[in-house]
Amino acid sequence: MLYSVRMRAEKDSLHTSGAERIVEQEEVATVIQSLFSRSLEHSNGEPDSVTLTCRKLARAPVFIPALPVQEINLPDSLAARGFLAGILTSLELSPQPILDLFYSLQGMRGAVLLDVDRRQRLEPDQERGVRASNLDYAGEHGEQKNHFREALCLASKVAASPFIIGEICRSDDQDYTTGYFASRDRGYLRLSNLKDRGDRSGGRIFLFRGDPADVPACLDYLENQPVIVTPAAGDK
Numbered sequence: 402m403l404y405s406v407r408m409r410a411e412k413d414s415l416h417t418s419g420a421e422r423i424v425e426q427e428e429v430a431t432v433i434q435s436l437f438s439r440s441l442e443h444s445n446g447e448p449d450s451v452t453l454t455c456r457k458l459a460r461a462p463v464f465i466p467a468l469p470v471q472e473i474n475l476p477d478s479l480a481a482r483g484f485l486a487g488i489l490t491s492l493e494l495s496p497q498p499i500l501d502l503f504y505s506l507q508g509m510r511g512a513v514l515l516d517v518d519r520r521q522r523l524e525p526d527q528e529r530g531v532r533a534s535n536l537d538y539a540g541e542h543g544e545q546k547n548h549f550r551e552a553l554c555l556a557s558k559v560a561a562s563p564f565i566i567g568e569i570c571r572s573d574d575q576d577y578t579t580g581y582f583a584s585r586d587r588g589y590l591r592l593s594n595l596k597d598r599g600d601r602s603g604g605r606i607f608l609f610r611g612d613p614a615d616v617p618a619c620l621d622y623l624e625n626q627p628v629i630v631t632p633a634a635g636d637k
């Protein structure tokens with residue numbers, strides 16, 4: 402029997418960290434312990450509230466391969482913003498409003514779900530956002546938080562939705578400056594210097610393209626469908 406175990410932590414009512422696993426019943430107690438320890442050690446400071454939840458999986462998980470990864474070295478945050486603008490333009494989107502929204506995000510638990518054709522946010526709760534959840538990695542898990550591996554898992558799940566044409570992400574951790582753009586077509590592009598050290602802003606935007614009638618199915622997939630991401634060939 403598989404369980405979804407999730408942790409989220411807050412400080413001054415703002416989200417500071419979150420993580421999750423999908424594990425067998427025997428592993429639940431150990432995983433709760435390690436997620437709790439992690440919430441306390443976060444670079445954004447010790448939280449004043451930590452919520453741990455454990456739920457039996459209601460659906461069978463699907464297995465999805467990790468997106469291929471490409472490293473893009475950018476000299477500074479201005480160049481990184483320019484790079485993102487180029488990608489959005491190549492998707493025939495107008496970059497300015499999307500980037501203005503992207504750079505204004507801070508302290509959300511989930512992501513913005515943006516209808517790129519209607520220029521409309523689709524999250525039922527805009528303060529919380531849409532949390533891509535019920536996911537785990539089938540490869541090795543180290544003791545420490547691994548931003549890259551966790552983000553690659555999340556991005557691989559999100560990119561597998563037929564309604565998502567891309568995702569942009571800047572970490573909300575003040576000292577983690579690498580971000581990414583990810584999509585089925587381009588893979589996972591790791592962008593160095595997407596933010597300046599010490600900057601507490603950060604967040605994700607999922608770029609939605611579809612009919613308004615597709616939104617419930619898209620939300621349900623992102624939030625509720627259990628997904629286990631399998632490592633790319635040669636990765637652990």
Ligand code: PML
Pocket residue numbers: 548549551552570571572573574577579580581591592
């Ligand atoms: C986060 O969890 O704060 C987002 C991390 C983004 C990781 C980007 C990377 O290292 O590839």
Ligand code: MG
Pocket residue numbers: 417418419572573574
């Ligand atoms: Mg974070």
